[in-house]
Amino acid sequence: MKSIEIMVKEHQNIRRMLKVLRELSYRIMTEGKYNLEDLPEIIEFVRNYADKLHHGKEEDILFEAMNNQIEKLSKSGTITGMYIEHDQGRLFIANLESGYKAFKEGNDRARLDIIANAVAYTDLLDRHIEKENTALYKFAENMLPDEVKSKIDSDCDNVENEATNSGTQARYLNLLDIMESNYSTV
Ligand SMILES: [Fe+2]
Numbered sequence: 001m002k003s004i005e006i007m008v009k010e011h012q013n014i015r016r017m018l019k020v021l022r023e024l025s026y027r028i029m030t031e032g033k034y035n036l037e038d039l040p041e042i043i044e045f046v047r048n049y050a051d052k053l054h055h056g057k058e059e060d061i062l063f064e065a066m067n068n069q070i071e072k073l074s075k076s077g078t079i080t081g082m083y084i085e086h087d088q089g090r091l092f093i094a095n096l097e098s099g100y101k102a103f104k105e106g107n108d109r110a111r112l113d114i115i116a117n118a119v120a121y122t123d124l125l126d127r128h129i130e131k132e133n134t135a136l137y138k139f140a141e142n143m144l145p146d147e148v149k150s151k152i153d154s155d156c157d158n159v160e161n162e163a164t165n166s167g168t169q170a171r172y173l174n175l176l177d178i179m180e181s182n183y184s185t186v
C-alpha cells in the first residue's frame with residue numbers, strides 16, 4: 001500500500017528527530033553545547049509533522065478502517081492501544097513544553113522535567129513505531145480487503161496533497177536536516 005510506504009518513511013524521519021531530542025536532552029544534562037530555543041522547534045515538529053500529519057492519517061484513516069474491518073483487532077484492543085500511546089505521547093510533549101518554559105524562566109530544576117519527558121517520549125515513540133512497522137502495518141496489508149486498501153490510499157493521498165500544498169513536509173524535513181547537523185553524536 002502506497003499510504004503505508006509513506007508512513008514507514010515518516011517513521012524514519014520521526015526517529016531521526018527522536019535522536020536529536022535525546023541528544024539535546026543529554027547536552028542540557030551535561031551542560032554541553034545547545035540552543036534552548038531549538039526545543040520549541042522540535043516540539044513544533046512533533047506536533048505538526050509526527051502528530052497532526054502522521055498520527056492524523058493513522059487515527060482518522062488507517063486505524064479507523066482497521067477497527068471497522070478487522071474484528072479480531074478491534075476486540076483485542078490492539079488498535080485502541082495505539083490511540084492510547086499517541087495520547088500518552090501528547091502528554092509527555094505537553095509536560096516537556098512546561099519544563100522548557102519553567103527552565104527558560106530560571107527554574108534550574110525544570111531541566112529534570114525536560115530530560116525526563118524527552119526520554120519518556122523518545123522511548124515510547126520508538127517502541128510504538130517498531131510495533132507499527134512490524135505488526136500493525138503488516139496486519140493492514142494482509143487482512144484488509146482490496147477496496148478498503150484503495151480507499152485508505154486515496155484518503156491518505158488527499159491529506160498528503162493538502163499538506164504538500166501548505167508546505168508542511170518541506171518545512172519540517174528542512175528543520176530536521178538543520179537539527180540533525182546541530183545535534184550530531186559523532
Ligand atoms: Fe502511531
Ligand SMILES: [Fe+2]
Pocket residue numbers: 007011054055058129132
Ligand atoms: Fe506511526
